[in-house]
Amino acid sequence: AAGVIQSPRHLIKEKRETATLKCYPIPRHDTVYWYQQGPGQDPQFLISFYEKMQSDKGSIPDRFSAQQFSDYHSELNMSSLELGDSALYFCASSPRQDYEQYFGPGTRLTVT
Amino acid sequence: AQKVTQAQTEISVVEKEDVTLDCVYETRDTTYYLFWYKQPPSGELVFLIRRNSFDEQNEISGRYSWNFQKSTSSFNFTITASQVVDSAVYFCALSERETSGSRLTFGEGTQLTVNP
Numbered sequence: 001a002a003g004v005i006q007s008p009r010h011l012i013k014e015k016r017e018t019a020t021l022k023c024y025p026i027p028r029h030d031t032v033y034w035y036q037q038g039p040g041q042d043p044q045f046l047i048s049f050y051e052k053m054q055s056d057k058g059s060i061p062d063r064f065s066a067q068q069f070s071d072y073h074s075e076l077n078m079s080s081l082e083l084g085d086s087a088l089y090f091c092a093s094s095p096r097q098d099y100e101q102y103f104g105p106g107t108r109l110t111v112t
Numbered sequence: 113a114q115k116v117t118q119a120q121t122e123i124s125v126v127e128k129e130d131v132t133l134d135c136v137y138e139t140r141d142t143t144y145y146l147f148w149y150k151q152p153p154s155g156e157l158v159f160l161i162r163r164n165s166f167d168e169q170n171e172i173s174g175r176y177s178w179n180f181q182k183s184t185s186s187f188n189f190t191i192t193a194s195q196v197v198d199s200a201v202y203f204c205a206l207s208e209r210e211t212s213g214s215r216l217t218f219g220e221g222t223q224l225t226v227n228p
Contacts, residue, residue, distance in 0.1 A: 031214070033215065042203060042219060042220050042221050043157070045215040045217070048214070055214075056215050058215060088155060092157075094214070099162070100147065100159050100162045101147075101159070101216060102159055103149075103156060103158075104156075105155070105156050106155055106156065106157075108155075
């Protein structure tokens, strides 16, 4: 069965650089979520999209932005990267809101 | 205030032992959903179960079983006859439709180590 695809899987950036993370949801899933997981921590919700519209926003820094495109893939744009942004970033998709969320393998971002 | 509490930070068992992972949640919503996810050392998050607030029926799936009790706001997870491959971090999560859309709020996770 198709799963959530995230790219890249690993990314190394320097402070103050920008990064773009991509997410391709499971086909026919209309809701996409982004989470950030720091080392040894639980995942924290960043933002979600339902039918290409932002549906909910969590503790996402103003330096980050995201969008969902017409083909339902989503991108998380991160600017002015800080050391504290180093984390595992997960994208998840769901067939409907409140249904189970299926997570991608994550993008491990390291900021040096 | 923590909405999902997993009081057990780490649990270590010997293979074939039964183990129960505790989860206590807090919500004012009448409609909510509870989940369990597994995160093995490879890092991915694997969906295990979803339960809505109106369905208190316990569920069994192979060696896994879940006990949902609204009266105590708990959603505990039991692994019967544990195996080394069960070693992972297990997260309990809550979704509150009325309060916070369908985002997942995770507990801090329980690191389960199953020793041979």
